[in-house]
Amino acid sequence: MADKETDSSGFLRAQSLTSMAQREIERLVMEGHYSPGERINENALATRLGISRGPVREACRTLAAQGLVQLIPNRGVFIRVITEEDAKSVYEVRAGLFGYCGMLLAGRITRAQLDHLELLIEQMEVAANASDFDRYYPANLTFHDFLISASGNERLVRTYHDLVRQLHLFRTRGLVSGDGMKASNREHREIVAGLASRDAQRAFKAMHDHVIAGRDRAMGAIAHAGS
Amino acid sequence: MADKETDSSGFLRAQSLTSMAQREIERLVMEGHYSPGERINENALATRLGISRGPVREACRTLAAQGLVQLIPNRGVFIRVITEEDAKSVYEVRAGLFGYCGMLLAGRITRAQLDHLELLIEQMEVAANASDFDRYYPANLTFHDFLISASGNERLVRTYHDLVRQLHLFRTRGLVSGDGMKASNREHREIVAGLASRDAQRAFKAMHDHVIAGRDRAMGAIAHAGS
DNA sequence: CCGTATTTGTCCGTATGTATG
DNA sequence: ACATACATACGGACAAATACG
Numbered sequence: 365m366a367d368k369e370t371d372s373s374g375f376l377r378a379q380s381l382t383s384m385a386q387r388e389i390e391r392l393v394m395e396g397h398y399s400p401g402e403r404i405n406e407n408a409l410a411t412r413l414g415i416s417r418g419p420v421r422e423a424c425r426t427l428a429a430q431g432l433v434q435l436i437p438n439r440g441v442f443i444r445v446i447t448e449e450d451a452k453s454v455y456e457v458r459a460g461l462f463g464y465c466g467m468l469l470a471g472r473i474t475r476a477q478l479d480h481l482e483l484l485i486e487q488m489e490v491a492a493n494a495s496d497f498d499r500y501y502p503a504n505l506t507f508h509d510f511l512i513s514a515s516g517n518e519r520l521v522r523t524y525h526d527l528v529r530q531l532h533l534f535r536t537r538g539l540v541s542g543d544g545m546k547a548s549n550r551e552h553r554e555i556v557a558g559l560a561s562r563d564a565q566r567a568f569k570a571m572h573d574h575v576i577a578g579r580d581r582a583m584g585a586i587a588h589a590g591s
Numbered sequence: 592m593a594d595k596e597t598d599s600s601g602f603l604r605a606q607s608l609t610s611m612a613q614r615e616i617e618r619l620v621m622e623g624h625y626s627p628g629e630r631i632n633e634n635a636l637a638t639r640l641g642i643s644r645g646p647v648r649e650a651c652r653t654l655a656a657q658g659l660v661q662l663i664p665n666r667g668v669f670i671r672v673i674t675e676e677d678a679k680s681v682y683e684v685r686a687g688l689f690g691y692c693g694m695l696l697a698g699r700i701t702r703a704q705l706d707h708l709e710l711l712i713e714q715m716e717v718a719a720n721a722s723d724f725d726r727y728y729p730a731n732l733t734f735h736d737f738l739i740s741a742s743g744n745e746r747l748v749r750t751y752h753d754l755v756r757q758l759h760l761f762r763t764r765g766l767v768s769g770d771g772m773k774a775s776n777r778e779h780r781e782i783v784a785g786l787a788s789r790d791a792q793r794a795f796k797a798m799h800d801h802v803i804a805g806r807d808r809a810m811g812a813i814a815h816a817g818s
Numbered sequence: 819c820c821g822t823a824t825t826t827g828t829c830c831g832t833a834t835g836t837a838t839g
Numbered sequence: 840a841c842a843t844a845c846a847t848a849c850g851g852a853c854a855a856a857t858a859c860g
Contacts, residue, residue, distance in 0.1 A: 379664050381828070382652075406847070416829045417847090418645070425609075425649045429656030437607050438835050438847060453746040456695075457688070460747075464687030519680040520687075523750060565792070608849070633826070643850045648826090665826060665856050 381415045386423035388413060393432060393443055394532055400445045404433065431530050446534040448583070454534075455579035458527045462508075463572030465515045465524070466558065470567040473559050477514055481507065481556050485549060492545035500545050507552060511571070544581045551577060608642045613650035615640060620659060620670055621759055627672045631660065658757050673761040675810065681761075682806035685754045689735075690799030692742045692751070693785065697794040700786050704741055708734065708783050712776060719772035727772050734779060738798070771808045778804060 389409070392398055404424065410417045428435045434442045446454075484507045491500035512524050551574040558570040616636070619625055631651065637644045655662045661669045673681075711734045718727035739751050778801040785797040 383664075403846095407845095418828060418830095421645075421847090422649055422652045425652040426656045429653045437610075439837095440847065450746070453744045456744055457691075457746050457750055460688060460691030460694075461684070464684075464691065467687070468683075517680045517683055519677070519684050519754075523684055523754075527746075527750075630825095632824095634824090644826090645849060645851095667826065667857095 381419035382422045382426075385409075385413055385415065385419045386426055389420075389423055389427060390432065398443045400443050400533065402443050403439075404441045404443070406440070430526060432533065444530075444533055446530070451531065451534040451583065452579065454527055454530055455575060455583075458524065458531070459572045459575035459579075461520065461524050461527070462512070462575050463568040465512055465517075465520060466555070466567035466569075466571035467564040468515045468517065468520075469511065469559055470562050470564040472516070473514060477510075478556060478560055481510065481552075481559075484510070485552050485556065488545070488549045488552065492542065492549050495542035495545070497545070504548070511555075548574070548578065548581070608640075608646035609649045609653075612636075612640055612642065612646045613653055616647075616650055616654060617659065625670045627670050627760065629670050630666075631668045631670070633667070657753060659760065671757075671760055673757070678758065678761040678810065679806065681754055681757055682802060682810075685751065685758070686799045686802035686806075688747065688751050688754070689739070689802050690795040692739055692744075692747060693782070693794035693798035694791040695742045695744065695747075696738065696786055697789050697791040699743070700741065704737075705783060705787055708737065708779075708786075711737070712779050712783065715772070715776045715779065719769065719776050722769035722772070724772070731775070738782075775801070775805065775808070 389404070398404065406417045406420050406424075410420045413420070424433060424435065424441045427433045428441065432444055434444050436442065484503050487503045488500055488507070491497070491503065512521050515521070551570070555567070555570040555574060558567040561567075616631070625631065633644050633647050633651075637647045640647070651660060651662070651668045654660045655668065659671055661671050663669065711730050714730045715727055715734070718724070718730065739748050742748070778797070782794070782797045782801060785794040788794075
C-alpha cells in the first residue's frame, strides 16, 4: 500500500518513465532549453534522461495532443511555434472562457470567497507599489486559479489550464511593468466588484476584458514586426 | 512528391500505424465496440489491427490527452467514463464557448454567411417536418461547424471540437424527437436573428442557450437514476 | 496468504524514410 | 543526381507489476 503515484518528497521514485519524461520535456521547453521550432532528438533526449526511446516517444505524443509540440511524420517532434496571431487566438478563447467563468460565478460566489479574493488583491497591491514582480506573480496566479476553480466546473478548469500553458510557450510573463501591475490590479478590483454585485454580465465583461488587457500588456512590446 | 499524408482514396497507405491505430480506436469507441469503463487490451488490439504494441500505446497516449480514454499506471487504458454530472460540465463549457463565438460573430458576420445559415435552416425545417432525423442531423452539424469556423479563431474551433467529441462518448444523439428538432430549429432562427441584429449580447444568449437546451433535450431522458 | 498467469512497462534491434555532402 | 549518414517507425523480447485462483 506504499504511496507510489503521489510522491510528495523530491522527485525520485517516479511512477513511470513516461510521465517523468513528460514533465522533464515540459520543464526543458518552459525554461527555454529548447527554442520554438527546434526539433527534439529522441535518441539524444533518451540518453540524456538515462532511459530508452519508448517512454520519450509516448511522452511526446501526449505533449503533442496538448499542443506543446508538433509531430511531423517521419520527421520528428518540433517545439510548437506560436505565431503572434496564434497567441492572440489563444488569448481570445481564454478571455471568453474566463468571462464565462464570471457569469457562472456571479450567481454562486460566497462572501467568504469574495473576502479571500480581496485579500489576494491587497497582497498584490503591496507588491505592485513596490514594483516587486516576484511577489506579485504568484498572488496573481492564485487569484486566477481560485476564480476558475470556484466555477465548480472541472472541465472548465482543465480547458482553461491547457490554454494558459500554451501561452507560456509564447513567453510573455515578466514583461509587465510596475504600471502594468497597478492597472492589472485595478481590473482585479472591478472583477470582485462585478461578482459581488451578482451582475452576470458585468462579471463577464470584467473578467473577459482583464484577459484581453493582459494580452495587450504582454504583447504590446512585441508589436513591431507587422505582418 | 506523391501525396502521402492526406490519402483520399480508401484507407490503405496509412501515413503511420500510430495515427491509423488512433482513428481505429476512436471508431471502435464511437461505434460502441467498447463500453465506457472497459479496459483496452493492448496485446489483443495490436493483434487485431495486425501491428505491434508500440503504435497502439502511442495512440492511446494521444487519446488520453484528448480525454477519450483514461490511463491508469500499471493497470491499462480504460474507456473514459462520463458521468451525468461530467457531461453537464462539458455541455456548460461548450455553451460558454458557443455563446462567445456568437459575440465574436455579431461584429463580423457577412450577409452571405447569414444567407448560408438560413439555407441550412430551411433544409432542417423540411427534415423536422418529416421527422427525418437522418436528414436533420448532418445539416445541424454543418450549421454548428459553420458558425464556429466563421469565428475566424482556429483555437476556438479546435477547443470546441474536442469538447463535442468528448460528448459523443456520452451517446446522446438520436434521442431528439420530432418536436425536439422543431424546437432546436426555432433556436437556430433566433441565433441567425441575433447575429443579423449585430447585438453581441443577444447572439451570445441565443447560441449559449441553444447548447443548454440541446443538453436538456439529450439528457432529459436519462434523468431517472438520481444520485 | 501465496503461486501462477496475464498484462503493462521498458529496452533494444532492425527497417524505412529523410536530410546532407 | 547519387550515395552516405542519421533519425524515426516499428517489431519483438525481457522485466515488473497486477489480477486471479
